[in-house]
Amino acid sequence: MSNSERLYLYPVWIRLWHLTNAILCLVLIVTGLSIQFSNPSVVLQFKVAVAIHNIAGVLLTLSYVVFFLGNLFTVNGKYYIFEVKGFITRLMKQFRYYTIGIFRKETPPFPVTMEQKFNPLQQFSYVILMYVLVPLAILSGIGLLYPQITVNSLLGTSGLNLTDLLHITAGFLITVFLCIHIYFCTIGKTSVSNFKSMIDGYHESH
Numbered sequence: 409m410s411n412s413e414r415l416y417l418y419p420v421w422i423r424l425w426h427l428t429n430a431i432l433c434l435v436l437i438v439t440g441l442s443i444q445f446s447n448p449s450v451v452l453q454f455k456v457a458v459a460i461h462n463i464a465g466v467l468l469t470l471s472y473v474v475f476f477l478g479n480l481f482t483v484n485g486k487y488y489i490f491e492v493k494g495f496i497t498r499l500m501k502q503f504r505y506y507t508i509g510i511f512r513k514e515t516p517p518f519p520v521t522m523e524q525k526f527n528p529l530q531q532f533s534y535v536i537l538m539y540v541l542v543p544l545a546i547l548s549g550i551g552l553l554y555p556q557i558t559v560n561s562l563l564g565t566s567g568l569n570l571t572d573l574l575h576i577t578a579g580f581l582i583t584v585f586l587c588i589h590i591y592f593c594t595i596g597k598t599s600v601s602n603f604k605s606m607i608d609g610y611h612e613s614h
């Protein structure tokens with residue numbers, strides 16, 4: 409008999425937002441790379457890649473508004489709030505667990521509960537991602553879509569170039585996050601249980 413505990417941590421709106429967001433991010437990464445490294449012989453034509461990228465960017469902005477308001481008005485938002493005091497120590501504890509403890513089959517220092525859905529590393533990365541990097545990608549994307557609203561020049565460089573730099577940096581960091589995110593999602597009760605939780609809403613603890 410299994411003594412695992414099932415916690416309903418992912419409400420329908422989070423699962424729908426996450427699925428939409430994941431698909432749109434993948435489309436943006438593929439089309440973004442295609443625009444960056446455009447070459448007449450590649451499968452996706454430059455003009456087509458730009459059109460798809462723009463549409464996906466607008467849809468991602470709408471889906472971000474859903475996430476932002478959802479976290480503002482539902483209990484899910486509390487998981488993104490952390491106490492600054494002692495946070496570095498808690499981060500280090502989780503880091504030690506991922507690099508040493510997990511291989512010694514130690515119990516996780518921050519087990520998942522209804523009060524604490526994320527461990528400190530998840531909390532930190534999700535906050536930076538959702539409240540810094542994604543908004544930065546969106547705002548700089550709007551600046552590139554409507555260049556007339558960007559500043560003409562800043563620190564001797566064209567404002568448009570700086571906006572572009574911010575946009576590709578945010579896009580690059582989100583892509584790096586995604587690779588690490590998917591790897592860490594395999595660390596659960598089984599290697600697929602976290603992925604299942606994003607389908608049925610239930611987190612399975614050890």
Ligand code: HEM
Nearest residue numbers: 422426429430433484530534538586589590593602603606
């Ligand atoms: C193929 C792509 C993706 C897969 C397979 C995936 C998988 C998952 C899984 C299994 C979870 C639940 C486990 C956990 O909370 O850590 C999760 C949560 C989360 N993912 Fe992803 N993810 C993907 C893409 C993304 C992208 C592109 C973003 C943001 C740009 C993102 C942001 C998040 C956030 C913020 C949560 C926590 C949501 C909450 O419960 O409040 N994910 N993801």
